[in-house]
Amino acid sequence: MTALLDVHDLQVHLPVDGKLKPILSSVSFSIAEGETLGLVGESGSGKSMTARAIARLLPPGGEAAGEIRFGGSDVLALGGSELRAYRARSLGMVFQDPRAHINPVRRLGDFITESLRDAGQPTEAANERAIHLLSEVGLTDGGRLLGQFPHEMSGGMLQRVMIAAALANEPKLLLADEPTTALDVSTQAEIMAILLELRREHRLAVLFITHDLELAAATCDRVCVMYAGTIVEIQDASALFGAPLHPYTSALLASRPDISVRQRAQAIPGRPLSLFEAPPGCSFAPRCRFAVEDCLADRPDLRPVGPGRVACIRAEELDGATRGSEGSADG
Amino acid sequence: MDETLVAGATILEVEGLSKTFHVGGTWRGRGRVGVEAVRNLSLRLPQGGSIGLVGESGSGKTTTARLLVGLERPDAGTIRIAGRERSLGKVSASERRRRGREIQMVFQDPYTSLDPRQSVAEGVDEVLRFHFSLDSRERRARIEELLEQVGLGEREARALPRGLSGGQRQRVAIARALAAAPSVLILDEAVSALDVSIQAQILNLLGDIREQTQVSFIVVSHDLAVVRQITEETLVMYKGDVVERGETGSLLEQPNHPYTRMLLDSIPRIGWEPERISAERRAADLG
Numbered sequence: 117m118t119a120l121l122d123v124h125d126l127q128v129h130l131p132v133d134g135k136l137k138p139i140l141s142s143v144s145f146s147i148a149e150g151e152t153l154g155l156v157g158e159s160g161s162g163k164s165m166t167a168r169a170i171a172r173l174l175p176p177g178g179e180a181a182g183e184i185r186f187g188g189s190d191v192l193a194l195g196g197s198e199l200r201a202y203r204a205r206s207l208g209m210v211f212q213d214p215r216a217h218i219n220p221v222r223r224l225g226d227f228i229t230e231s232l233r234d235a236g237q238p239t240e241a242a243n244e245r246a247i248h249l250l251s252e253v254g255l256t257d258g259g260r261l262l263g264q265f266p267h268e269m270s271g272g273m274l275q276r277v278m279i280a281a282a283l284a285n286e287p288k289l290l291l292a293d294e295p296t297t298a299l300d301v302s303t304q305a306e307i308m309a310i311l312l313e314l315r316r317e318h319r320l321a322v323l324f325i326t327h328d329l330e331l332a333a334a335t336c337d338r339v340c341v342m343y344a345g346t347i348v349e350i351q352d353a354s355a356l357f358g359a360p361l362h363p364y365t366s367a368l369l370a371s372r373p374d375i376s377v378r379q380r381a382q383a384i385p386g387r388p389l390s391l392f393e394a395p396p397g398c399s400f401a402p403r404c405r406f407a408v409e410d411c412l413a414d415r416p417d418l419r420p421v422g423p424g425r426v427a428c429i430r431a432e433e434l435d436g437a438t439r440g441s442e443g444s445a446d447g
Numbered sequence: 448m449d450e451t452l453v454a455g456a457t458i459l460e461v462e463g464l465s466k467t468f469h470v471g472g473t474w475r476g477r478g479r480v481g482v483e484a485v486r487n488l489s490l491r492l493p494q495g496g497s498i499g500l501v502g503e504s505g506s507g508k509t510t511t512a513r514l515l516v517g518l519e520r521p522d523a524g525t526i527r528i529a530g531r532e533r534s535l536g537k538v539s540a541s542e543r544r545r546r547g548r549e550i551q552m553v554f555q556d557p558y559t560s561l562d563p564r565q566s567v568a569e570g571v572d573e574v575l576r577f578h579f580s581l582d583s584r585e586r587r588a589r590i591e592e593l594l595e596q597v598g599l600g601e602r603e604a605r606a607l608p609r610g611l612s613g614g615q616r617q618r619v620a621i622a623r624a625l626a627a628a629p630s631v632l633i634l635d636e637a638v639s640a641l642d643v644s645i646q647a648q649i650l651n652l653l654g655d656i657r658e659q660t661q662v663s664f665i666v667v668s669h670d671l672a673v674v675r676q677i678t679e680e681t682l683v684m685y686k687g688d689v690v691e692r693g694e695t696g697s698l699l700e701q702p703n704h705p706y707t708r709m710l711l712d713s714i715p716r717i718g719w720e721p722e723r724i725s726a727e728r729r730a731a732d733l734g
Contacts, residue, residue, distance in 0.1 A: 158642040158643065158644060159613070159642050271504075300503035300504050300669065301503065301669065301710060301713040301714065302503065302709060302710070302713045302724070302725075302728055303503075304713065304715075304721075305712075305713045305721040305724040305725050305728070306721070306724075306725040306728070308715075308721040309721035309722040309724070309725045312721065312722065313722065327642070327643065328715065329643075330714070330715045330716055331715040333715075333716075333717055334715040334716055334717060334718075334719035334721075335715070335719070335721075353717075354717060357717055367644070368643055368644060371643055371644050371646070371647040372643055372647075372672070373646070373647070373650060373670075373672040373673050373675065373676045374672060374675070374676075375671055375672040375675050375699060375714065376675075376699075376700075377675075378675055378676055378696065379676075380651060380654070381646075381647035381648075381650050381651055381676065382647065383644065383645075383647035383648040383650075383651055384644035384647070384648075385648075387612045387614055387615075387642070387644070387645060388642055388644065388645075403644075
């Protein structure tokens with residue numbers, strides 16, 4: 117498979133309390149056409165900033181270095197009209213809270229057709245296309261919905277409208293940042309069903325950002341686990357879930373409360389860090405129960421181990437051991 | 448931990464609790480519709496026990512919590528705490544204060560429920576002054592004890608909320624709720640907004656506190672795994688009704704109501720089929 121998106125050695129700095137601080141370091145991955153890649157991590161891991169760097173939508177003062185190639189073009193070098201065309205035609209974006217991203221005083225039709233009218237389509241054709249898009253996300257009463265306002269819709273309906281709008285210009289890549297986190301569980305299942313179907317029908321590539329490991333494992337082809345601004349593990353979703361390579365991935369899986377049995381949770385001590393707070397060496401070392409002195413020396417590179425890639429110097433010797441339940445740490 | 452029910456005396460008894468909200472219509476009230484948020488809910492919470500209220504948006508679980516704590520007034524039903532019935536009418540300030548020592552509530556987002564200009568120790572001190580007549584030495588000792596109970600040290604005691612992480616702020620909210628020495632603690636999605644690794648810490652903390660203090664919990668949550676870990680009994684709510692109730696473990700293992708089954712099926716896992724779940728949901732017309 118050829119890569120649609122290729123991110124190589126991405127570094128991002130953002131102003132924090134007036135000083136430029138590192139947020140992402142050596143982030144590298146690629147997404148093929150039609151592939152769903154999960155980015156999983158906790159607060160400060162840098163998963164959302166990775167998506168924003170890809171869309172060239174970093175907060176003011178943010179700086180990105182490294183390489184982002186989309187279908188052969190150099191994204192970080194795009195300017196002016198090329199950048200607008202890239203955002204409008206190559207990317208679709210869906211966020212956690214649709215209410216924060218849809219103008220509350222404009223009708224839904226305006227929102228969905230905005231990018232079509234910008235691209236020069238006459239209003240009538242744009243409206244027709246909008247009705248078709250709404251039917252693709254399971255909203256059959258499109259003609260009436262176009263005249264409605266966001267406050268008349270439930271969160272799940274509004275998220276479908278957001279997906280419909282993201283698909284208006286037939287993008288190749290969908291950036292979905294926690295698209296179901298604010299929704300009820302059964303609504304989450306519906307939205308995921310729509311995303312999975314669209315991916316199949318349009319060969320859409322999806323960068324799926326979530327804090328929920330189970331959701332990523334259930335819906336993605338491959339998953340990147342991020343911690344403190346770096347990728348610590350990449351694997352096929354099913355392998356990652358059954359045989360995690362990095363101690364952080366194992367600890368994250370073990371700390372999730374179990375629905376089938378009541379037992380004391382295996383909490384990870386401490387809290388997740390941002391890259392600029394992390395000590396030298398492995399960022400996870402201070403919270404890792406397998407850390408040895410060598411872990412504190414240099415930041416480990418992502419390297420191939422077994423079926424995946426992992427940034428842990430002890431990955432081979434720990435194979436399997438990290439999944440044991442002995443010696444649970446408690447914060 | 449074993450799963451047997453704590454054989455304590457009843458601390459909270461609720462019978463026939465109902466609440467209808469009137470929404471929409473013109474400013475004169477024409478065209479208003481009544482939405483029955485909670486219909487005829489009854490429960491019995493033993494001392495040191497824990498009951499989960501689960502359901503989705505609009506199920507009535509949060510309204511139930513707000514009725515119990517006194518933030519909403521019920522249309523019908525009785526709420527009895529430690530044998531004493533809560534009257535539905537207006538209550539005096541001292542009665543309100545006494546009620547605060549019976550039930551306290553912890554919310555989802557501690558950031559919006561803590562005073563940004565108040566240090567952690569001051570925040571706990573405020574609750575102690577409000578509820579008890581202790582001298583400053585006694586209060587200092589109690590603050591130290593409470594913060595130690597939730598795993599916060601001296602540095603955090605002096606910090607402002609913005610200087611703390613999300614997990615630490617939730618610990619502060621728990622310490623403030625415990626400061627009133629309540630018999631019942633209502634946890635309204637209290638661990639939902641936390642990072643997974645922090646959520647486990649807080650769940651363990653809550654388990655320890657219940658064991659040590661015999662405080663009883665009402666756990667309002669959309670997360671069935673969380674409810675499994677910290678409750679003995681669960682009520683499943685749907686559009687204001689309790690559609691299923693039972694011992695938490697057996698309810699989750701052998702659900703009887705289609706809505707409970709649908710909630711369980713909706714939890715993502717390997718081999719999950721969201722398409723099938725949403726098709727079944729539409730067929731069953733569960734909303």
